[in-house]
Amino acid sequence: MDPDDVVADPNPHQSDSTPGAAPSQLAQMRSLTLEVSNDAAGAEQPAGNRSLPADFYETADEIEVTEKGSRLAGGLAGSASRGEPEDWRERSELDGEVLPSPSSSGYAGERGSIGGSNGIEGEADDGGPSLPDDWGRGKRHLDEDDASISWRNRKKHFFILSHSGKPIYSRYGDEHKLAGFSATLQAIISFVENGGDCIKFVRAGNHQVIFLVKGPIYLVCISCTEEPYEALKRQLELIYSQLLLILTKSVDRCFEKNPKFDMTPLLSGTDEVFSSLCHAFSWNPATFLHAYTCLPLAYSTRQAASAILQDVADSGVLFALLMCKHKVVSLSGAQKASLHPDDMLLLANFVISTESFRTSESFSPMCLPRYNPMVFLYVYIHFLDVDTYLMLLSTSSDSFYHLKDCRIHIETVLVKSNVLSEVQRSLLHSGLHVEDLPVDFSLRSGSLPHHLAMEKAIPDISSSHVGVGGPSGLWHFIYKSVNLDQYVSSEFSSPLSGSTRRKRLIRAYQKLYFSMHDKRTGPHKTQFRRDEDYVLLCWITQDFELYAAFDPLAEKAIAIKTCNRVCQWVRDVENEIFLFGAAPFSCPYPFLRGAVLSDLLRMKGFVLHYHILISDHCTK
Amino acid sequence: MGCSSSFPDRNAGRLASLNSESSTAPESKNLRVKLVLLGDSGVGKSCIVIRFVRGQFDPTSQVTVGASFLSQTLALQDSTTVKFEIWDTAGQERYASLAPLYYRGAAVAVVVYDITSPDTFKKAQYWVKELQKHATPGIIMALVGNKADLHENRAVSSEDALEYADNNGMFFIETSAKTADNINNLFEEIAKRLP
Ligand SMILES: Nc1nc2c(ncn2[C@@H]2O[C@H](COP(=O)(O)OP(=O)(O)OP(=O)(O)O)[C@@H](O)[C@H]2O)c(=O)[nH]1
Numbered sequence: 054m055d056p057d058d059v060v061a062d063p064n065p066h067q068s069d070s071t072p073g074a075a076p077s078q079l080a081q082m083r084s085l086t087l088e089v090s091n092d093a094a095g096a097e098q099p100a101g102n103r104s105l106p107a108d109f110y111e112t113a114d115e116i117e118v119t120e121k122g123s124r125l126a127g128g129l130a131g132s133a134s135r136g137e138p139e140d141w142r143e144r145s146e147l148d149g150e151v152l153p154s155p156s157s158s159g160y161a162g163e164r165g166s167i168g169g170s171n172g173i174e175g176e177a178d179d180g181g182p183s184l185p186d187d188w189g190r191g192k193r194h195l196d197e198d199d200a201s202i203s204w205r206n207r208k209k210h211f212f213i214l215s216h217s218g219k220p221i222y223s224r225y226g227d228e229h230k231l232a233g234f235s236a237t238l239q240a241i242i243s244f245v246e247n248g249g250d251c252i253k254f255v256r257a258g259n260h261q262v263i264f265l266v267k268g269p270i271y272l273v274c275i276s277c278t279e280e281p282y283e284a285l286k287r288q289l290e291l292i293y294s295q296l297l298l299i300l301t302k303s304v305d306r307c308f309e310k311n312p313k314f315d316m317t318p319l320l321s322g323t324d325e326v327f328s329s330l331c332h333a334f335s336w337n338p339a340t341f342l343h344a345y346t347c348l349p350l351a352y353s354t355r356q357a358a359s360a361i362l363q364d365v366a367d368s369g370v371l372f373a374l375l376m377c378k379h380k381v382v383s384l385s386g387a388q389k390a391s392l393h394p395d396d397m398l399l400l401a402n403f404v405i406s407t408e409s410f411r412t413s414e415s416f417s418p419m420c421l422p423r424y425n426p427m428v429f430l431y432v433y434i435h436f437l438d439v440d441t442y443l444m445l446l447s448t449s450s451d452s453f454y455h456l457k458d459c460r461i462h463i464e465t466v467l468v469k470s471n472v473l474s475e476v477q478r479s480l481l482h483s484g485l486h487v488e489d490l491p492v493d494f495s496l497r498s499g500s501l502p503h504h505l506a507m508e509k510a511i512p513d514i515s516s517s518h519v520g521v522g523g524p525s526g527l528w529h530f531i532y533k534s535v536n537l538d539q540y541v542s543s544e545f546s547s548p549l550s551g552s553t554r555r556k557r558l559i560r561a562y563q564k565l566y567f568s569m570h571d572k573r574t575g576p577h578k579t580q581f582r583r584d585e586d587y588v589l590l591c592w593i594t595q596d597f598e599l600y601a602a603f604d605p606l607a608e609k610a611i612a613i614k615t616c617n618r619v620c621q622w623v624r625d626v627e628n629e630i631f632l633f634g635a636a637p638f639s640c641p642y643p644f645l646r647g648a649v650l651s652d653l654l655r656m657k658g659f660v661l662h663y664h665i666l667i668s669d670h671c672t673k
Numbered sequence: 674m675g676c677s678s679s680f681p682d683r684n685a686g687r688l689a690s691l692n693s694e695s696s697t698a699p700e701s702k703n704l705r706v707k708l709v710l711l712g713d714s715g716v717g718k719s720c721i722v723i724r725f726v727r728g729q730f731d732p733t734s735q736v737t738v739g740a741s742f743l744s745q746t747l748a749l750q751d752s753t754t755v756k757f758e759i760w761d762t763a764g765q766e767r768y769a770s771l772a773p774l775y776y777r778g779a780a781v782a783v784v785v786y787d788i789t790s791p792d793t794f795k796k797a798q799y800w801v802k803e804l805q806k807h808a809t810p811g812i813i814m815a816l817v818g819n820k821a822d823l824h825e826n827r828a829v830s831s832e833d834a835l836e837y838a839d840n841n842g843m844f845f846i847e848t849s850a851k852t853a854d855n856i857n858n859l860f861e862e863i864a865k866r867l868p
């Protein structure tokens with residue numbers, strides 16, 4: 054590859070995109086209409102209590118974005134200067150995740166073919182039962198190397214290499230065959246390093262190359278997905294953390310002893326772990342939200358699970374986690390210990406993608422990089438059913454029999470109190486469906502019907518999506534509780550069926566997230582963005598972040614009102630969608646910030662000291 | 674999976690290499706034996722255990738991470754029962770330094786190689802040496818040449834293996850997890866050698 058443009062201390066957004074390249078995020082931002090208005094596009098202040106998004110009517114931090122190509126008149130004027138029809142959207146779906154090269158046996162094998170015969174990631178799983186985390190496993194395309202066309206056509210590569218240029222991991226192709234390519238990457242990095250700089254970013258045509266240097270270990274992403282630099286860097290950070298989870302940071306010492314140390318044997322057998330993480334970048338919002346999500350459950354059910362896990366945590370177990378797929382059922386930590394959402398993400402990814410844990414109970418060392426990157430913890434893993442698994446973490450390598458006894462105890466209680474069957478039921482039937490968004494809150498009385506526990510008929514997936522989300526056209530939302538480090542994501546409604554559309558939305562949210570948290574342009578409180586695909590609305594307060602997607606024709610005022618209703622709805626059902634009582638990792642004194650929340654907890658009879666378990670390891 | 678034990682019973686005694694549990698009748702003995710499998714990745718340790726515990730063979734068996742714990746009870750002729758608590762360890766290099774975690778306190782170590790791969794036989798010898806240095810003195814050691822069904826690709830002769838085993842006070846057997854050949858024999862022979 055010939056980098057057209059090497060930026061040594063880069064502010065990637067300021068690098069000029071080469072002709073023909075899709076504009077980088079900021080280039081798009083330049084074409085935004087910044088609307089400063091006092092009437093917030095005519096939205097009325099909704100009547101009501103806590104649901105008031107007072108911030109929405111503040112103008113200072115609002116950016117309003119109308120992407121080009123919008124079907125609305127205002128948007129059309131936007132930024133027609135570029136010849137390309139759309140850059141936000143990915144033009145080609147020739148993504149490596151689904152394009153099986155004919156001779157590769159890996160892809161279709163293990164879990165049955167999902168992608169259909171044409172191999173293009175597509176709509177083959179539309180409306181189907183396959184879940185995101187079950188998408189393609191074990192596709193490695195070992196037959197590929199940097200000379201193959203299919204390899205070059207992959208939209209997003211990830212590499213890990215050593216500072217001496219030895220390949221450690223490649224998302225596609227056999228890393229051993231990529232030794233020459235690896236050496237080239239190493240040469241670029243050290244060329245810049247020799248000048249006393251640290252390379253972060255290169256733009257070459259429509260590819261971005263992102264570099265991350267972690268001591269003797271280099272990570273590189275080559276992507277033409279137009280994800281923001283910050284997002285790709287974050288993905289590299291997670292890949293590095295996943296590596297630490299497997300090996301700890303003490304692996305650095307091997308390089309001190311021998312700079313030419315070959316690390317690949319140490320990672321053998323972990324391809325699945327990394328490929329499942331790379332895949333998560335395109336479907337799992339936890340990869341950028343810094344939060345985890347819970348399986349919806351009746352409050353009492355989760356309480357039953359929490360109580361028994363807390364018992365165990367009090368008996369010398371550092372962390373006890375009960376999870377269902379990538380969602381948390383409950384978790385508890387010993388005094389003063391708390392789990393970082395990133396560690397939870399990587400832990401769950403490791404366990405879910407390691408087939409041998411399903412065979413029998415297991416005991417394995419793992420490192421939680423946010424907890425302590427230098428040491429192993431000892432993890433007892435047991436699948437209680439196909440989807441539900443218990444992880445008990447201890448600092449002691451002798452703890453297996455104790456953890457095993459704890460598990461037997463926990464399992465007995467969970468079975469007796471029907472938690473496991475409730476978990477299975479929730480997996481099948483619950484979740485927030487935008488179609489269920491309560492219409493009028495002024496009519497509601499104190500208690501709401503149990504939206505979550507209700508069994509639902511599968512919504513009719515018709516070709517037309519008129520009517521989804523009611524007149525406001527709400528298609529999807531993510532609500533993150535800042536204090537709890539948790540988020541809830543609605544189910545995907547019919548306009549968003551199909552992995553391609555979902556992936557595109559997740560990328561759009563990701564982009565929104567990073568533009569809202571951009572340190573240079575300052576944190577924003579609200580953002581309204583319209584393009585061909587959707588209207589996106591983001592609203593950030595001290596207590597929560599809301600990301601919502603609407604029909605592209607949705608009116609702003611109605612969208613805002615709808616967001617209010619979503620927030621109200623989430624608060625009404627928060628007992629069932631969030632886990633209360635787990636110590637948040639990032640915020641030392643959450644209840645000083647979340648006055649409303651602490652009121653709520655008191656109402657629920659919580660004992661406050663129970664919740665203020667603070668980590669010694671806050672890194673934020 | 675699923676040997677259940679009662680919850681409160683978690684005293685250090687369980688970690689002892691070999692427990693004679695108090696038995697109901699004086700003539701029957703119930704033994705509980707901690708057994709560890711060691712050997713290079715891919716030699717078939719997990720397949721041997723799964724064959725012994727569940728009577729199945731999974732040709733797509735996945736690499737083990739850390740170690741798996743399984744148990745199986747074997748009834749002997751003399752109405753003795755032996756409950757094997759089996760540590761099926763990961764052969765991957767990154768776990769090598771953690772092996773003591775699993776063989777510490779073990780009464781039996783089964784060192785497995787693949788008869789079609791001399792490298793795995795070398796690796797087996799490495800494990801034998803390590804066990805001789807660090808394991809509980811008096812540990813019963815078995816040398817197992819697995820994948821005996823692939824005899825046309827044999828690369829380690831039975832004679833060499835037997836000689837090595839004899840020289841190191843080990844008991845030697847060739848097995849096939851695929852055909853189930855000698856799998857039960859392996860564990861019965863181990864049981865016979867228990868004190
Ligand atoms: N032909 C044949 N193949 C076998 C036999 N036993 C195991 N295999 C195959 O060998 C491969 C590896 O077997 P495993 O039992 O997973 O190997 P392992 O020793 O547990 O490997 P690690 O868990 O990585 O240490 C599997 O693909 C099995 O199909 C056997 O007796 N005969």
Ligand SMILES: [Mg+2]
Pocket residue numbers: 718719720735736737761762763764
């Ligand atoms: Mg194994």
